[in-house]
Amino acid sequence: MSLGYFDYNATTPLSDGVQQAVQEAMQIFANPSARYQKSQQAKQLIQSARIGMGNLLGCAADEILFTSGGTESNNLAIRSVLDRFPSNHLAQQHVITTAMEHPSVLELLRWYQAEYGLQVSYIKPDYEGRVSVEAINTAITAQTCLISLMAINNETGTIQPFEAVAELARQHGIHCHIDAVQAVGKIPLNCHELGVHTLAFSGHKFHSPKGIGGLFCHSGCTLAPLFHGGGQEGGLRSGTENTLGLSGLATAANECYEHLEQQFRHYEKLRCLALNSLRQHQVAFTCNGATTDIHQAPWTLNISLKGIRAESLAARLDLCHNISVSLGSACNNNKTQRRSHVLTAMGLSDQQIDSAIRISFGRFTLPEDIDHLAAAIASEVQVLLRMAPARRQEQESVYES
Ligand SMILES: Cc1ncc(COP(=O)(O)O)c(C=O)c1O
Known part of the structure; x- marks a missing residue:
């Protein structure tokens, strides 16, 4: 299945098994x-x-609650912690998160801040897009009731220190919620070993249909339902179950569980190939994300191409080559926020941010797709530089450096 598709972090195609x-x-x-x-x-x-899902997440089947996806799961987990407090006590409560979370976490916490005066610490990542455990530790106060952290960043693929943060939260008796939407089905996860209270996942990120996902919820932890109604999912998520979505999710979970390691090796090879191929085509770029392999998801390559407007490059790749790459996060529909909040939080310059594209591969990406992509990027960069000769020098100087 060669699709010229390099936006697996936004969503993934259904596997044959899932379709069946x-x-x-x-x-x-x-x-x-x-x-x-x-x-x-x-x-x-x-x-x-x-x-x-229990097998994939190292937990009991009855610790899995199904929802419509990552956004709902993040909302359910966070609201369940905060809504335990009377609204006039929320101003005394404190939450720790990071400045690069998905909007389903950031917007919700901003809403609690605006509505109830909740105190929130937004920990900034370093230049490679990782938050430090020390910074989170320092931010903890006697009022901290929740730490919410993503496992892997959707824009850069930087792997966060979520194991250490879960341990820290456990030591302090603080609820730890992990947004694992970009991690589930791609890296081994064991919720019990991690000791997290809640962990969100979304089926469409690992070859299942859209509109299905869920939450691991530790058996000792209480959720406050977002919806009231017929009492499905043990009364925690009313609404007739999405059986079509769940049939796909069951197969997708089994396929990922069986091929986890093999898939990971495939991503590693593809990333290596992509970097080499871009260099061979003399494309001048810098990588945004972790420089150490163990902190970087190999299926994500976020690169800045100096002197190039990412929007123009992505549009030309799409129209002239039928190649799909992303400008940053495809989940952010907020047109007023133009620059990536993730790359901004990492301290990248406006120029680096405006020239950044996200390439994300998946199970069906072939080595020849990567060659095709690198050749197309090289050729379109040349076209764009011919249109704006002043920028050509900038590109060349990056390549020389
Ligand atoms: C890290 C992260 N969290 C949450 C979500 C939201 O998931 P969903 O699309 O299932 O609502 C996304 C979507 O891209 C994501 O990348």
Whole structure:
């Protein structure tokens, strides 16, 4: 499946196995809450998805709660912690997060700040996009009730020190929520070993359909439902279950679980190939993200191309080569915020940010796709530089340096 598609961090194509599972589930139309026999198959399907996710996350099936995806799961986890307090006590509560979280965390916390005066510390990452455990430790106060941290950043692929932060939170008796949307299905995760209270995932990031995801919730931890209604998911997430989505999720979870290591090696090879290929094509670029391999997700390559407007490059790659890359985070629909909040928080210059593209690969990316991509970038960079000769010198000087 060669698609000229390099935006796997935004969403992933369904695998053949997932497509087949969804097709088969189309016949299973009965409402899982009904009592007749026809609903049994639907109930079983939900249970398979719960078991599959439990295996993938190293937890019991009944610690998995299904939602519509990462945004809802982050909201559910964070609101469950904060809504335990009477609203007039929230101004005395304190939350620690980072300045580079997904909007489903940042916007929610900003809302609590504006509405109730909640105190929030937004820890800044370093130049490579990683927050330090020490900075989080220093920010802890007697009022800290929640630490919310992403496992892997969606724009740069920088792996955060989430294991150490979970341990720190445990020592202080603080709720630890991990937004693992970019990590689940790609790296080994064991919620019990991590000792986190809640952990969010989203199916469409690992080859399952969109609109399905969930939350690991430690058995000792109480959630406050966002929706009230028919009492599905143990009363924690009312609404008739998304059986089609869950059928895909079950298969996607099993496929990832079986091939986790092999997939990771594939990403590592692709990243190496992409870097070499861009250099061979004499593209002048700098990498945004971690310089140490163990802190960098190999499926993400965020690069700045000096003297190039990322918007123009991405548009030309799309229109002239049918190649899809992202400018930053595709999840951010807020047109008023033009510059990436992640790259800004890392301290990159406006020029580095405006020239940054995110290339993200996946299971179906082939080595020849990478060659094709590097050749297309090289040729379009030349076109753009011919259009703006003054920028050519800037590109050349980066390449020489
Ligand atoms: C880190 C992170 N968290 C949360 C989300 C939101 O997930 P969803 O699209 O399932 O709402 C995304 C989406 O890209 C993400 O990258």
